[in-house]
Amino acid sequence: MKLSPTMQKYIVHWGEMGTRWGVNRTVAQIHALLFLANNPMTADEIMETLNVARSNVSNSLKELQSWGLVKVQHELGDRRDHFVALQDVWEIFRVITEERKKRELDPTLTVLRECAIEAETDTEIEAATREKMDQVLEFLEVLLSGYDDFKKLPPSTVIKLLKMGSKLGQLASLFGKEDV
Amino acid sequence: MKLSPTMQKYIVHWGEMGTRWGVNRTVAQIHALLFLANNPMTADEIMETLNVARSNVSNSLKELQSWGLVKVQHELGDRRDHFVALQDVWEIFRVITEERKKRELDPTLTVLRECAIEAETDTEIEAATREKMDQVLEFLEVLLSGYDDFKKLPPSTVIKLLKMGSKLGQLASLFGKEDV
DNA sequence: ATTTAATTTCTGTAATAACAGAAACAAAGG
DNA sequence: CCTTTGTTTCTGTTATTACAGAAATTAAAT
Numbered sequence: 001m002k003l004s005p006t007m008q009k010y011i012v013h014w015g016e017m018g019t020r021w022g023v024n025r026t027v028a029q030i031h032a033l034l035f036l037a038n039n040p041m042t043a044d045e046i047m048e049t050l051n052v053a054r055s056n057v058s059n060s061l062k063e064l065q066s067w068g069l070v071k072v073q074h075e076l077g078d079r080r081d082h083f084v085a086l087q088d089v090w091e092i093f094r095v096i097t098e099e100r101k102k103r104e105l106d107p108t109l110t111v112l113r114e115c116a117i118e119a120e121t122d123t124e125i126e127a128a129t130r131e132k133m134d135q136v137l138e139f140l141e142v143l144l145s146g147y148d149d150f151k152k153l154p155p156s157t158v159i160k161l162l163k164m165g166s167k168l169g170q171l172a173s174l175f176g177k178e179d180v
Numbered sequence: 181m182k183l184s185p186t187m188q189k190y191i192v193h194w195g196e197m198g199t200r201w202g203v204n205r206t207v208a209q210i211h212a213l214l215f216l217a218n219n220p221m222t223a224d225e226i227m228e229t230l231n232v233a234r235s236n237v238s239n240s241l242k243e244l245q246s247w248g249l250v251k252v253q254h255e256l257g258d259r260r261d262h263f264v265a266l267q268d269v270w271e272i273f274r275v276i277t278e279e280r281k282k283r284e285l286d287p288t289l290t291v292l293r294e295c296a297i298e299a300e301t302d303t304e305i306e307a308a309t310r311e312k313m314d315q316v317l318e319f320l321e322v323l324l325s326g327y328d329d330f331k332k333l334p335p336s337t338v339i340k341l342l343k344m345g346s347k348l349g350q351l352a353s354l355f356g357k358e359d360v
Numbered sequence: 361a362t363t364t365a366a367t368t369t370c371t372g373t374a375a376t377a378a379c380a381g382a383a384a385c386a387a388a389g390g
Numbered sequence: 391c392c393t394t395t396g397t398t399t400c401t402g403t404t405a406t407t408a409c410a411g412a413a414a415t416t417a418a419a420t
Binding site for chain 3: 391404
């Protein structure tokens with residue numbers, strides 16, 4: 001596939017972004033490419049378009065599929081796999097945050113809970129330290145349960161809430177007087 | 181400083197987390213250590229506690245200071261720098277998201293805007309592709325402006341909003357009927 | 361069954377990032 | 391000013407990760 005200069009810039013930057021957030025550059029680039037592409041692409045096409053090794057494409061695609069961001073399609077009379085990416089931006093965001101939560105935040109929560117329990121019987125640990133551990137744990141729990149609520153809402157509602165912004169804050173402080 | 185088993189586990193895990201989100205392991209560990217510590221620590225103490233090279237400590241502390249997560253303190257009759265970390269969990273979260281936004285999201289937004297402009301005159305690019313680029317841009321803009329609003333609110337209000345969760349969603353859909 | 365096409369796994373190399381230790385630098389105290 | 395103490399910068403090494411290319415595997419078609 002021929003990349004226009006703009007697409008090239010876009011894809012390169014997206015790869016850069018990936019590395020800054022702990023995502024493999026090639027994986028991010030392929031994701032950007034498939035997102036921008038308007039037709040399914042074969043692994044070989046991706047390889048030629050991005051100039052990366054075939055194996056690299058294969059592994060990256062597997063990774064993207066495990067995230068649920070890319071799916072395989074087959075075309076009549078063609079044995080090759082054709083790959084398509086999720087096309088809806090909000091859906092992509094939802095999938096990434098959800099997967100990231102599952103892979104990183106949830107395990108962290110588990111460890112923090114273990115630590116909280118162990119801290120109770122750990123005689124060497126100071127009370128103030130224990131309290132701080134508890135605060136972090138509670139923070140994450142509030143944040144994640146809030147996230148769980150919001151992710152159920154349709155994007156249009158979330159957009160509304162975002163646009164209400166600080167007005168919502170005023171509302172909440174009002175209610176807050178007699179605690180929610 | 182002597183690390184209790186629990187603290188050790190905590191700090192090691194925090195370092196692990198860091199690497200998964202693009203943060204240097206030592207930086208993350210030192211941050212965890214200083215957060216848990218109830219007294220300011222010198223670079224040498226940190227070095228001995230975590231078993232890392234002095235230079236590594238120095239650079240990591242510089243990094244943490246540039247993030248605004250760690251500050252220097254001086255004690256009477258002691259020439260050495262003593263380091264303390266922000267102790268408030270919400271404040272830490274706020275600082276990290278804000279800094280991360282400034283360093284990664286804002287530059288990305290700039291690039292995406294450039295791409296959107298270039299895409300208009302890029303004859304090779306398909307209309308559908310251009311639209312998708314626009315959608316990503318708009319998504320990020322809504323998200324970030326929403327974030328800008330919420331970050332002004334006191335944590336207590338944000339907690340209330342988070343706990344209201346899906347109830348808030350129902351509210352927003354109601355308002356939505358005649359658009360906000 | 362055998363050939364051909366497609367994909368994955370494996371292995372070695374290259375690039376990157378993390379790090380230790382040494383050297384250089386800065387600053388305070390005598 | 392010169393010594394001591396503390397901090398930073400520099401240099402080389404190590405470890406990790408990313409990657410290319412080859413080999414192996416799988417599966418469809420003749």
